[in-house]
Amino acid sequence: MFLRTADRVYINLGEFSAYTFDELFDGVLSIPFEDFMPKDAKVIVDGKCVKSKLFAVTASQKIVKKAIMTRLSKVYKTSLLPETGEEFKIEFAIFKDVVSILLNTSGVGLHKRGYRDYVGAAPLKETLASAMVLLSDFYYDKQLIDPFCGSGTIVLEAAKIALNIAPGLDRSFDFQNWSKIDKSFYQKAREEALDKEYRDKQLDFIGYDIDPKAIALATRHAMRAGLGDKVKFEVASVKDLTLNGSFGTVITNPPYGERLLDKAEVSSLYKTLGKAYKNADNWSLFLITSADNFEKDFGMRADKNRKLYNSNKECRFYEYFRKQKYFRNNTTKE
Numbered sequence: 294m295f296l297r298t299a300d301r302v303y304i305n306l307g308e309f310s311a312y313t314f315d316e317l318f319d320g321v322l323s324i325p326f327e328d329f330m331p332k333d334a335k336v337i338v339d340g341k342c343v344k345s346k347l348f349a350v351t352a353s354q355k356i357v358k359k360a361i362m363t364r365l366s367k368v369y370k371t372s373l374l375p376e377t378g379e380e381f382k383i384e385f386a387i388f389k390d391v392v393s394i395l396l397n398t399s400g401v402g403l404h405k406r407g408y409r410d411y412v413g414a415a416p417l418k419e420t421l422a423s424a425m426v427l428l429s430d431f432y433y434d435k436q437l438i439d440p441f442c443g444s445g446t447i448v449l450e451a452a453k454i455a456l457n458i459a460p461g462l463d464r465s466f467d468f469q470n471w472s473k474i475d476k477s478f479y480q481k482a483r484e485e486a487l488d489k490e491y492r493d494k495q496l497d498f499i500g501y502d503i504d505p506k507a508i509a510l511a512t513r514h515a516m517r518a519g520l521g522d523k524v525k526f527e528v529a530s531v532k533d534l535t536l537n538g539s540f541g542t543v544i545t546n547p548p549y550g551e552r553l554l555d556k557a558e559v560s561s562l563y564k565t566l567g568k569a570y571k572n573a574d575n576w577s578l579f580l581i582t583s584a585d586n587f588e589k590d591f592g593m594r595a596d597k598n599r600k601l602y603n604s605n606k607e608c609r610f611y612e613y614f615r616k617q618k619y620f621r622n623n624t625t626k627e
């Protein structure tokens with residue numbers, strides 16, 4: 294309910310060493326799957342083997358599944374296991390001959406919050422957008438701009454963080470379908486989440502994009518997230534970006550010159566963004582890209598940069614800090 298950057302939540306059902314298929318079978322057989330699974334459980338097994346004697350994934354998968362079904366068959370005293378009921382996704386990980394048997398409680402990845410139904414060009418996962426916002430120094434009561442907002446993910450995740458809206462409120466989780474799990478856990482977490490929201494705060498968060506279709510999509514997502522009156526999305530080119538005057542934070546995921554635009558076009562976009570940021574002393578800027586020459590094109594060395602992966606692509610997250618620090622009593626200090 295509350296995890297903004299995690300991919301999935303698993304229950305670790307058991308861990309044991311296995312060097313042979315027999316040891317794998319026996320280890321899995323000893324796990325009390327019946328604590329979660331009823332007689333008609335539909336069991337889906339997936340997994341990976343890394344640096345281990347057992348390296349054949351498909352064969353290991355079959356053994357794990359067979360051991361689970363054997364266990365259920367013994368416990369429920371029947372050889373008829375129709376697999377027509379609640380669904381359970383089991384993942385095994387065999388790493389250096391140690392087997393972990395994990396039960397996926399989330400279902401689809403937690404980046405699926407529920408508000409983004411159509412995807413734009415090269416969208417960020419909501420979990421990564423959230424991580425970028427949490428790594429930044431944004432203030433909920435100051436301006437936040439994403440000049441390349443696409444489908445609006447960064448602005449919407451920032452708004453959820455600022456208003457303390459739980460990321461899991463508008464989606465369901467696999468564990469909710471499990472009859473052996475006490476339904477009141479979910480209900481309590483939901484009530485707690487709703488209780489912690491501050492929906493009455495006003496925000497000054499804006500996303501710009503040159504593509505009207507992207508802005509239409511971002512606006513749609515804002516409405517679906519219940520944030521239609523909290524954030525703004527407008528069609529504008531980065532050429533027209535001004536950061537002067539007020540105090541704020543830019544957080545953005547521009548084109549990288551791979552899927553969107555070519556290297557020369559991207560280099561020119563970074564130069565334009567650098568010009569807009571050059572004299573914006575009261576602004577900080579956080580940007581993710583895989584482009585090699587970003588700092589050169591942008592015209593400034595970052596105060597800090599760290600490695601982040603956008604899906605499987607290795608990127609850098611460049612951090613430029615504002616010259617003035619902001620304090621909540623509204624005084625500013627060098």
Ligand SMILES: C[S@@+](CC[C@H](N)C(=O)[O-])C[C@H]1O[C@@H](n2cnc3c(N)ncnc32)[C@H](O)[C@@H]1O
Nearest residue numbers: 416417441442443444446502503504530531546
């Ligand atoms: C990598 S995508 C951003 C995706 C976004 N973070 C999301 O989650 O959907 C980059 C965006 O930059 C926009 N763009 C390209 N050139 C631009 C320009 N000159 N000014 C403003 N936006 C531009 C593209 O239309 C595209 O939507």
